[in-house]
Amino acid sequence: xxxxxxxxxxxxxxxxxxxxxxxxxxxxxxxxxxxxxxxxxxxxxxxxxxxxxxxxxxxxxxxxxxxxxxxxxxxxxxxxxxxxxxxxxxxxxxxxxxxxxxxxxxxxxxxxxxxxxxxxxxxxxxxxxxxxxxxxxxxxxxxxxxxxxxxxxxxxxxxxxxxxxxxxxxxxxxxxxxxxxxxxxxxxxxxxxxxxxxxxxxxxxxxxxxxxxxxxxxxxxxxxxxxxxxxxxxxxxxxxxxxxxxxxxxxxxxxxxxxxxxxxxxxxxxxxxxxxxxxxxxxxxxxxxxxxxxxxxxxxxxxxxx
Amino acid sequence: xxxxxxxxxxxxxxxxxxxxxxxxxxxxxxxxxxxxxxxxxxxxxxxxxxxxxxxxxxxxxxxxxxxxxxxxxxxxxxxxxxxxxxxxxxxxxxxxxxxxxxxxxxxxxxxxxxxxxxxxxxxxxxxxxxxxxxxxxxxxxxx
Numbered sequence: 001x002x003x004x005x006x007x008x009x010x011x012x013x014x015x016x017x018x019x020x021x022x023x024x025x026x027x028x029x030x031x032x033x034x035x036x037x038x039x040x041x042x043x044x045x046x047x048x049x050x051x052x053x054x055x056x057x058x059x060x061x062x063x064x065x066x067x068x069x070x071x072x073x074x075x076x077x078x079x080x081x082x083x084x085x086x087x088x089x090x091x092x093x094x095x096x097x098x099x100x101x102x103x104x105x106x107x108x109x110x111x112x113x114x115x116x117x118x119x120x121x122x123x124x125x126x127x128x129x130x131x132x133x134x135x136x137x138x139x140x141x142x143x144x145x146x147x148x149x150x151x152x153x154x155x156x157x158x159x160x161x162x163x164x165x166x167x168x169x170x171x172x173x174x175x176x177x178x179x180x181x182x183x184x185x186x187x188x189x190x191x192x193x194x195x196x197x198x199x200x201x202x203x204x205x206x207x208x209x210x211x212x213x214x215x216x217x218x219x220x221x222x223x224x225x226x227x228x229x230x231x232x233x234x235x236x237x238x239x240x241x242x243x244x245x246x247x248x249x250x251x252x253x254x255x256x257x258x259x260x261x262x263x264x265x266x267x268x269x270x271x272x273x274x275x276x277x278x279x280x281x282x283x284x285x286x287x288x289x290x291x292x293x294x295x296x297x298x299x300x301x302x303x304x305x306x
Numbered sequence: 307x308x309x310x311x312x313x314x315x316x317x318x319x320x321x322x323x324x325x326x327x328x329x330x331x332x333x334x335x336x337x338x339x340x341x342x343x344x345x346x347x348x349x350x351x352x353x354x355x356x357x358x359x360x361x362x363x364x365x366x367x368x369x370x371x372x373x374x375x376x377x378x379x380x381x382x383x384x385x386x387x388x389x390x391x392x393x394x395x396x397x398x399x400x401x402x403x404x405x406x407x408x409x410x411x412x413x414x415x416x417x418x419x420x421x422x423x424x425x426x427x428x429x430x431x432x433x434x435x436x437x438x439x440x441x442x443x444x445x446x447x448x449x
Binding site for chain 2: 084203206207210211214217219221222225226234235237240241243244245246296
């Protein structure tokens with residue numbers, strides 16, 4: 001089976017434990033070696049039992065299914081960010097098999113699918129429900145619920161791997177990055193962006209042990225009230241002072257985006273911050289070459305598997 | 307009816323409860339030095355509200371990159387690098403449309419985007435012409 005054949009993306013899946021091929025039998029994927037079974041629920045192969053430590057993402061992406069997708073926004077804001085954070089251009093990904101590690105609602109899969117890439121998007125959270133809804137009509141996108149630490153693919157499967165704004169939400173950013181690299185083909189490119197150890201990201205890290213404990217719905221209600229309230233008063237001394245202690249989103253992409261982004265910034269359980277040197281070292285340790293920062297975002301990095 | 311009352315009550319509890327919790331946590335983070343705030347910076351912001359608004363012409367215009375030009379202000383004010391700038395940039399008396407722009411957008415898109423950063427203004431002219439040669443006057447005023 002080759003790129004473009006119906007069912008090709010399904011044929012790429014493998015048992016996350018032993019990497020043996022899977023056979024599909026009535027909404028269940030079965031490991032051909034040891035008979036392990038993985039359900040397909042609502043069209044989504046499930047390789048995990050729950051959303052574990054990422055329940056806030058399950059909530060936020062099912063609340064904001066389309067807020068950041070260019071296709072629904074009718075603009076190119078996410079494409080612009082994708083180009084700057086990964087360095088990829090349409091011709092780099094057209095016809096290629098790409099893993100979107102941490103698809104969320106599909107903000108960047110939306111860009112890659114439009115560019116003609118064959119994308120498999122995985123996420124540990126129930127954000128996969130939102131992504132599936134956004135892409136169910138596309139033959140070149142497959143969404144699966146899986147953990148980056150036990151990916152359901154054979155090694156050396158993908159032409160490119162992207163993970164933007166995801167790895168720092170795992171228990172160990174470096175370890176999870178290293179889990180991705182073996183799935184890249186020789187000659188393939190991996191591009192990631194993680195939170196930088198600077199500015200607002202440092203301040204937010206101090207809040208995380210406290211804000212991540214607030215029930216998601218309560219904190220979200222609060223963000224829905226606070227963000228528009230603060231944005232209307234940006235010239236006030238009080239709001240400016242609050243901003244320095246509690247930076248809230250004001251990205252110029254609309255109020256819904258800023259409410260989402262403020263919630264996203266404070267609700268996750270893990271919030272790693274990393275210097276460009278640190279990220280570059282992970283790439284070196286993984287044996288990648290042509291390592292470089294592809295755009296203006298310091299803690300984004302691209303490298304090739306030789 | 308009762309369901310909507312419950313909904314409003316839940317919303318109010320969320321807003322007040324979370325606000326109170328965040329105020330307590332914020333005080334803790336500041337007082338324990340986990341989040342650093344500068345009393346001098348705060349005092350400067352208060353003083354900025356009390357003194358007369360700054361205004362002046364941009365004279366020394368230096369090409370930075372793409373559509374972006376830099377003009378030193380010759381005065382230290384609260385800028386977007388340490389707060390929120392109150393500066394408005396005028397081109398021949400007409401306010402330019404996009405303050406607080408990212409420097410990348412100023413360089414790449416231009417079209418009147420600008421940013422007050424540190425002691426300088428990073429800006430582009432409205433038609434992306436060279437502001438040092440287009441014969442237009444560029445001035446700033448705190449609003």
